[in-house]
Amino acid sequence: MAKKDAKDTKGLTASKEDEVSEWFTQLIQKAELIEYSPVSGCYILRPNAYYIWEQAQRYFDNILRKDGVQNTYFPLFIPESLLQKEEKHVAGFAPEVAWVETGGHTKLKERLAIRPTSETIMYETYAKWIRSHKDLPLRLNQWANVVRWEFKHCTPFLRSREFLWQEGHTAFATKEEALEEVHKILDFYEQLFRELYAVPVLKGRKSETEKFAGAEFTLSVEAFLPTGKAIQGATSHHLGQQFAKAFNIKFKDQQQQEQYVWQNSWGFSTRSIGMMILMHSDDKGLVLPPKVARIQVVIVPILFDKTKAQVLKEAVLLQKKLEKKGFSVHLDAREEYSPGWKFNEWEVKGVPVRLELGPRDLEQKQAALVRRDTGEKQALPLAGIEKEVDLILQQMQADLYSKAESMLKKSIVKINNLAEAVKHVQEKKMILAPWCETEVCETEFKEKTSAKSLNAPLQQPPLQKNQTCFACKKKAVSWFYFAKSY
Known part of the structure; x- marks a missing residue:
């Protein structure tokens, strides 16, 4: 039998720099990460890809266990009445919910949502489990699949109708405990991306428009990729008492007074694999940090x-x-x-x-x-x-992170006015700008540039006295990152 030569191999024919979408599509198939399924927007994770997810699971699960979080599993199906209990929450997810309306040939008495996220079904049960301050804190995590019926263009790893994730759901007696945890979890995510995926991320607070539906505030980690776009890696939400009041999650404190719990929820998904691929890979194919490589x-x-x-x-x-x-x-x-x-x-x-x-x-x-x-x-x-x-292998893991970190630092431009913002966004940069944090301003800037707010860095540069918003000239409230994003 004649040997197959190097030029016969199924290499990539598209360039990351010039044709990133086609390059990504070729790479994930030829590296045997993804196979397309008969269901549009739903993808098969092949062993090479699932191994990476297993490493992320093991790494993050170990962090959570050491911190006292326990694993659990709740049903995939959520009664419609539960999903509607928290108004802001259901309004945020309604367009993406997939519904089950029949069982066999029988129409169900109540529609069942296929889990877009688990707050509602979990908190209905939390109200049964939590009675006393002795039942707190309650800190549970589940590894699961979720379905969000996207109507935008689906892309494996980055935007799909079904994906894998972990979601943590916690309840505390005091706001202080909840606030401490919501920041600590964000640090855990930063550690995961740094140590395992070799991806540097920016920690910060999401805008009111971009925060989780039903949260008091959302924290996130964001990465900026060589493609000139940002991508959200993980989120940590402080829910306050909104869900506790909607689901009547109360406890008796040490003085036997009834109080509502304070809650957080947080998660990351298989989207993180897509971030890593886009960050490190090149025109020859996949580049993997050694810690997640099935074959090292x-x-x-x-x-x-x-x-x-x-x-x-x-x-x-x-x-x-x-x-x-x-x-x-x-x-x-x-x-x-x-x-x-x-x-x-x-x-x-x-x-x-x-x-x-x-x-x-x-x-x-x-x-x-x-x-x-x-x-x-x-x-x-x-x-x-x-x-x-x-x-x-150790040096390679470190070098991949250093290269990505250097690229990130070179990509951030601090600006003060709209003209600078438009210029640098067009040049595929991430901008750090003084912003008024109003929805109207955010919408107008997005329409003008296709860039959106990412997050406000937790370590804020000082605002000058009478500092104005870069876009609308109202009073600036904080410094915020903006970029085109996935």
Whole structure:
């Protein structure tokens, strides 16, 4: 059988810089992350993608458990009467709700919403469980799927009708406890994106227009991508007592007086995978931080008839040596594909490190290591190679974050007037602007530039005395990030 050559491999034909939408579509399919399903807007997470989500689950679940949060699971279906209990909440979600109206051939007495989020069904039960201050705090999290029937253009990971997420729902005796937690959870999300995905994020408060329906305020982490657009990574909402009053969640305090609880809800989703892909990947394909890579090291033996047996033997020994140290290693010993074809395939799939092992390498007692992120190639002695691979993977994880952080810092422009704002948004920058925080001003700026408010940084630069809004010249209330966004 003739070997398939490198130029026959299914590489990417679109450029990230020039055709980002087509590039992304090709990448997620050719890297075997996504398959399209018969249901429009719903996508199949293939093992390569689901593994990344599993790593995020493990990492974040460990943080939550250490902080005292317990996992639970509530039903997928929510009675319409429950969804309508909190007016602002139902108004915010009504256009996206998918409904079940029949069971078999029987029409249901009450329509059931397919979970767009779980506040209503969970808080109906919280009212039964919480009676005394001794029942507080109640801090639960669930890993689940949700359905939001989007009518905008759906894109895998970024905007889909069904997606996976975690949602935390907590209740406290005091406002102070709830406020402490809502900020702490935001720090946890920042840690997740930094340590696992190697994505720097900006922590801040959402505008009144962009906050969660029914929340007193929403905090978020936002990333800015090389494509010139921002994307929301996770949210932490302080719900105050609005849901507690709607669902009658009360407790008796130590003086036996009835009080309403104070609540938060918070979550992140598989959208985070899309953020990571867009941040790090290139025209060759997927670039994965080593901590989320299903295969961290691929060994490609260079096979010739005379030396094949010896090279394969050494490749197997190398694989075992690396696996013994805890690395996820794949030995690609397929003979129907040329080494060049394999190199391209594993680059498309984003394997962080490639080790090439041929007869000349064996003579020198070394292997050639190639980093996926930089393409750098170096010879490593086989003796002690596991230590070098470990150091390189750690360095790669750190370098990906540093590169993204440098890009973020260069992309933020502090401005004071509308002309500057329009100019820099058109240049695919993120602006930091003094803003009045009025809905009318936000809407007009969005119509003019297609940019929207992201969040107000928690660490606010000082406003000058009589500082005016960059867009409408009313009194500025705070500094706010704006950018075009996904």
